[in-house]
Amino acid sequence: xxxxxxxxxVRAVAxxxxxxxxxxxxxxxxxxxxGVLVLMLFGFALGPDTESLREAATGAIWLAILFxxxxxxxxxxxxxxxxxxxxPLLLYPGSRWSIFAGKLLAxxxxxxxxELIVIPVALVLFHVSIxxxxxxQLGVTLLGTIGFVTLGTFYAAMSSxxxxxxxxxxxxxxxxxxxxLLGAVEASTSLLEGNVMRDAGAWIRMLLVYDVVxxxxxxxxxxxxxxx
Amino acid sequence: xxxxxxxxxxxxxxxxxxxxxxxVGVAGLVLLVAAQxxxxxxxxxDRDMGHLQKIMYVHVPAAWNAMLAFLLVALASLxxxxxxxxxxxxxxxxAAEVGMLLTGLxxxxxxxxGKPTWGIWWTWEPRLTSTAVLFFMFVAYLILxxxxxxxxxxxxxxxxxxxxxxLNVPIVYMSVRWWRTLHQMQSSPMTLDSxxxxxxxxxxxxxxxxxxxAVAHRYRSALMTQTADELMDRLALKGTPGGSRA
Numbered sequence: 001x002x003x004x005x006x007x008x009x010v011r012a013v014a015x016x017x018x019x020x021x022x023x024x025x026x027x028x029x030x031x032x033x034x035g036v037l038v039l040m041l042f043g044f045a046l047g048p049d050t051e052s053l054r055e056a057a058t059g060a061i062w063l064a065i066l067f068x069x070x071x072x073x074x075x076x077x078x079x080x081x082x083x084x085x086x087x088p089l090l091l092y093p094g095s096r097w098s099i100f101a102g103k104l105l106a107x108x109x110x111x112x113x114x115e116l117i118v119i120p121v122a123l124v125l126f127h128v129s130i131x132x133x134x135x136x137q138l139g140v141t142l143l144g145t146i147g148f149v150t151l152g153t154f155y156a157a158m159s160s161x162x163x164x165x166x167x168x169x170x171x172x173x174x175x176x177x178x179x180x181l182l183g184a185v186e187a188s189t190s191l192l193e194g195n196v197m198r199d200a201g202a203w204i205r206m207l208l209v210y211d212v213v214x215x216x217x218x219x220x221x222x223x224x225x226x227x228x
Numbered sequence: 229x230x231x232x233x234x235x236x237x238x239x240x241x242x243x244x245x246x247x248x249x250x251x252v253g254v255a256g257l258v259l260l261v262a263a264q265x266x267x268x269x270x271x272x273x274d275r276d277m278g279h280l281q282k283i284m285y286v287h288v289p290a291a292w293n294a295m296l297a298f299l300l301v302a303l304a305s306l307x308x309x310x311x312x313x314x315x316x317x318x319x320x321x322x323a324a325e326v327g328m329l330l331t332g333l334x335x336x337x338x339x340x341x342g343k344p345t346w347g348i349w350w351t352w353e354p355r356l357t358s359t360a361v362l363f364f365m366f367v368a369y370l371i372l373x374x375x376x377x378x379x380x381x382x383x384x385x386x387x388x389x390x391x392x393x394x395l396n397v398p399i400v401y402m403s404v405r406w407w408r409t410l411h412q413m414q415s416s417p418m419t420l421d422s423x424x425x426x427x428x429x430x431x432x433x434x435x436x437x438x439x440x441x442a443v444a445h446r447y448r449s450a451l452m453t454q455t456a457d458e459l460m461d462r463l464a465l466k467g468t469p470g471g472s473r474a
Contacts, residue, residue: 151392158385162375171371172389175364176396179403186407202406210399217395221388224309228381 009094013102018109020079027075028113035068035118043125050127057126058188062144062181064118069111069148070170073156076103076110081160090226100153100222107149115141133191136200140191143207144184147214151176154218157225183207249444256437263434267427280344281424287337289432290330291359293439297327298362300443301369302394305387315451317383320390321373322446326439328366334359354405361400365393379454 021027042060046052080086089099119141123130131137152173159169187203267285304320307313338356339349350356369389376382 154392155389158372158376158389162372162385163377164375168372168375171368175361175368176392178361179396179399182403182407206399206403206406213395213399214392217392221309221391224384224388228378228384 006095006098009092009098010101010105013089013099014105014109017076017079017103017106021106021110027072028110031068031072031110032114032117034071035064035114036121038064038067039118039122039125053126054128057122057128058185058192060126061119061122061188062185064122065111065115065145066148066174066177066181068114068118070152070173072107072110072114073149073152073173074160074165074169076107076153077156077160096223096226097219099226100157100219104150104153107153108145111145111149115145128192131192132194136191136204137188140184140187140200140204140207143204143211144180146211147180147207148177150211150215150218154214154222154225157222179206179210183210246448249441249448252437253441253445256434256441259430259434259437263427263430266430267424271424271427280341283337283341284424285427285431286435287334287341288428289435290337291334292432293435294327294330294334294359294362296436297323297330297439297443298366298394298397301327301390305390305394308383308387309391314379314383314454317387318450318454319443319447320387321370322443322450324366324369324390325446326442328363328370329442330435330439331359331363331366335363354401354407357404358397358401361404362397365396369393 039060042056042064043053046056046060077086080089090096122128152169155169155172155176159165159172162168183203183206187200187207190200190203263285264282267282271281273281300323301320304316304323308316308320335356338359342351343349369386372389373382373386376385
């Protein structure tokens, strides 16, 4: 079992999930529209004042991503469970973590696509101009998304196969997401304002540590979750 | 599966163990009452807080013991994943129940203290906020357990969730602290006037004994329920060996 074999398995699982999604597109459409809808609701809740909208923009973007993205993760197992395809997938030779890594990549692409729509819409709705440090912003978004999708994909492996899966996933996931939410929102806000006192660097490092810790932990213990 | 049934065979030693744990519980209760009496009688009212300070005698030990319970959840979960004994999972669940109770007690007492002292029920202070997050993680852990029917699957999943939650505790604490850099001095015997330290210590020990009693009690009843379920299964399958897998 070389790394090349593992990578091929990871790619196969990811491509399979993405192909299924590309052919139906139902998940992507629904989740993206939900994200935009959450942004609209935030707009109504916060009122039309330009200044307060701008201040709340990063928080609203992340909550929109969290609330809509959480619906995507159960789906990524649901298709297989409905078709009775999870057991055959587990029976294939090779390491179990590659299934997780493949689904993780597919979900990253999925949530990335949702963000591609939701974030520009948020910039328009909340009157935020594209910041000078847009590259760093993208980096923060990527780090936050990796943390979110890692744990989302991981917990969905359990919640999708239990009762009340719609409630269980956010209950498990959101308390774990607090460092991601804080880190991403604070780093983005400080980059937007160009305010050095809020120290975006420290938050980016924390996001990096979070991603590494939970990526490693999820890959290590995924086998325990999927084998029962 | 086997280990739980084997434990049923050792029911006789369990009875004497029960007596021992009851002693621990009674001792904890007596000590708790004594510590309150001692604290109320001996420690003078605080310069700023007056007698409100007495809330600390339960609030702070409850927080300490909640952390201890969470540690127990993490250790038992790790041991379950390592050895695969269902009893360890039941121990983790019992510790999580007691931990959730203690975390809730910490939060409630903190609010009761905060209203007259700070004028507000809640503030987004780091320790408060991370305690609340811890509370939600305990709740999610216990809800997960109720949503999964198969014993082995429940054990495996909740062990993993418990471990990941424990990994997250320091990260949550650090991130919330950076978010709100106004620090509240942490209470420990070092930061207190000596007249307050002994009631605090006595309360900490008392609550620890009570926690140990509660965890042991829940653990034992969980073992019994498990054993009863397995015996029922066997009976239904007319004693076929391995019938408990059904």
